[in-house]
Amino acid sequence: MSDYRIKNRTDERPYVISIAGFDPSAGAGLLSDLKCFEAHRVYGFGVCSTLTIQTDTEFLKNEWLETDQIIAQLQPLIEKFPIEAVKIGLIKNLESLSAVCEHLNSFDPKIKIILDPILKASAGHNFHDWSLELDNFKTLLKRLYLITPNYLEMQELKGSEEMDLICRNWSEDCAILLKGGHHPxxxxxxYLFHKNERLEFKSGTAAVFPKHGSGCVLSSAITARLALGHSVPESCLLAKQYIEQFLNSNQSLLGYHNL
Structure with a gap:
């Protein structure tokens, strides 16, 4: 870590990075993450992993950026600023994800990496089937601090194993927040699986209005809270409260960020 990187911190806000897709509707991906970071009073940088053509209701197509393009964007930021946490969303494949995580770990092992494993767009487009590379995904867990799959994503990732058991096993390498928005x-x-415990966070509101990109918002809110010094359970609880406020900020698919 260079002296410049240490001494250049003149802002009281911690620095975080989102590695995610560019969504022109700003409901998900980079633009949404940065709005969430700003609401939480952390300074957010954005590294683009894919260019998408979509609205809040329709996903048309995307163009992936390669691993070297992602790292080229990332490198000047991690060299100049003391990054507390990095949230990773949509990315081309497990090989690219692993290479980016390895690069971050090698540069500064203290950087917390939060993965939101996006396998399918809310509008219906399928991005990945990582269940076909489950051994590689399990190996990757050791490089991560927290992952935030929803129930349907975890169904795909767990294979034939029992849900609770595999979450407990995986949490030996990194914390698992199993989101319950799709739980039958x-x-x-x-449910947070962390340090041999399973913590339950129930909904604080009777009903919500669904939002495009709500998973992105939750994971970026957790990232912000971790950067601000909160523990993993505190960060997940506070982020859940934030996302429920976000979901009920209006009745459309595009929510308003306000802490």
Whole structure:
């Protein structure tokens, strides 16, 4: 870590990075993450991983950026600023994800990496089937600080194993926040698997208005809270409260950020 990187911190806000797709509707991906970071009073940088053509209701197509293009954007930022946490969303494949995480770990092992494993767009487009590379994904967990799959994503990732058991096993390498928005038995209840514990976060509101990119918002809110010094359970709880406020900020698919 260079002396310049240490001494250049003149702002009280911690620095975080979102590595995510560019969504022109600003409901998901980079633009949404940066709005969320600003609401939480952390300074957010954006590294683009894919260019998408979409609205809040329709996903048309995307163009992936390669690993070297992502790292080229990332490198000047991590060299100049003391980055507390990096949130990774949509990315081309596990190979690219692993290379980016390895680069971050090698540069500064203290950087917390939060992965939102986006396998499918809310508008219906399928991006990945990482269940076909489950061993590679399990190996990657050691490089991460927290992952935030929803129930349907975890269904794909777990294979034939029992959900609770695999979350407990994986949490030996990194924390798992299993989001409950799609859970058939306990909708709205999130489960955090962390340090041999399973914590339950129930919904604080009776009903919500769905939003495009709500998963992105939750993971970026957690990233911001971790950068501000909150523990993993505190960050997940506070982010859940934030996302419920975000979901009910209006009745459209595009929410308003306000802490």
């Amino acid at each position: 038995l306990s909708p709205g209840t999130d």
